[in-house]
Amino acid sequence: MIVAVIGAGQCSQEQYDIAHEVGRLIAKSGAMLVSGGLTGVMEAASHGAKDAGGVTIGILPGSRKEDANPYIDIPIVTAASHMRNIIIANTADVIIAIFGSYGTLSEVAIALKLGKKVIGIDTWDIKGVIRAASPKEAVELAGTYES
Numbered sequence: 474m475i476v477a478v479i480g481a482g483q484c485s486q487e488q489y490d491i492a493h494e495v496g497r498l499i500a501k502s503g504a505m506l507v508s509g510g511l512t513g514v515m516e517a518a519s520h521g522a523k524d525a526g527g528v529t530i531g532i533l534p535g536s537r538k539e540d541a542n543p544y545i546d547i548p549i550v551t552a553a554s555h556m557r558n559i560i561i562a563n564t565a566d567v568i569i570a571i572f573g574s575y576g577t578l579s580e581v582a583i584a585l586k587l588g589k590k591v592i593g594i595d596t597w598d599i600k601g602v603i604r605a606a607s608p609k610e611a612v613e614l615a616g617t618y619e620s
Contacts (some may be wrong), residue, residue: 477565480514492517500527519544
């Protein structure tokens with residue numbers, strides 16, 4: 474299973490910690506993590522996944538592998554800017570949105586349009602997004618959590 478973690482490229486320490494725990498639990502469950510591969514929530518989730526021995530994929534907006542955060546195993550260069558959000562949504566089996574702004578909103582909308590399950594932690598409150606109160610609940614709702 475591939476789980477996308479989406480969210481803002483800049484985040485608070487609290488948001489970083491939440492995303493890190495989501496990534497750790499995803500990897501612990503045996504799923505792979507895909508993200509936009511950059512900083513903020515994407516880096517935090519990738520960091521958590523790597524700490525748990527997981528595999529991370531970064532779908533990068535630019536044309537340089539070197540732009541990936543240091544926790545990305547497989548950098549995929551798109552040179553497609555925000556259009557990469559379509560690739561992320563299509564690649565993932567399920568999406569976990571953590572906080573985020575308009576870029577996150579676009580990924581949520583694409584994923585919902587594709588019929589993907591979208592779980593949200595303190596993110597956009599729109600029809601179709603399943604609310605989670607904690608990283609554990611988010612990963613359980615994603616269908617990957619094993620205690």
